[in-house]
Amino acid sequence: MGSVSLLLLMFCGLFFAALAIGLGNAMSVKRPNALKGEAYECGIQTEGATWVQFHVGYYLFALVFLLFDVEIAFMYPWAVAFKSIGMVAFVEMLFFVLVLFLGLLYAYKKKALQWM
Numbered sequence: 001m002g003s004v005s006l007l008l009l010m011f012c013g014l015f016f017a018a019l020a021i022g023l024g025n026a027m028s029v030k031r032p033n034a035l036k037g038e039a040y041e042c043g044i045q046t047e048g049a050t051w052v053q054f055h056v057g058y059y060l061f062a063l064v065f066l067l068f069d070v071e072i073a074f075m076y077p078w079a080v081a082f083k084s085i086g087m088v089a090f091v092e093m094l095f096f097v098l099v100l101f102l103g104l105l106y107a108y109k110k111k112a113l114q115w116m
Helices: 002-027 056-080 087-109
Strands: none
Touching: 056 087
């Protein structure tokens, strides 16, 4: 019974997603023009080529920021419930912070934290 329910749930999810996308495409008004295809940033017309390559270091810096931002998102509920969850959760959080600290050391060694 569990496998049949899972397959039915997956089928319904895919069906409704496809239905929503199909209805959106069928009912939308399409009026393409040159102005809609232009690059737009802050209301200022672009000058020069709009397709430029960014240094990969910016992406690495952003990924490291996201890593530690998500770390805080996981640590906040743990800190709120710290008194009720006990010593086992404390040890698990120490392990979590240790792994993230090793990731920070790796990023520092690879110079991913240096701004261009």
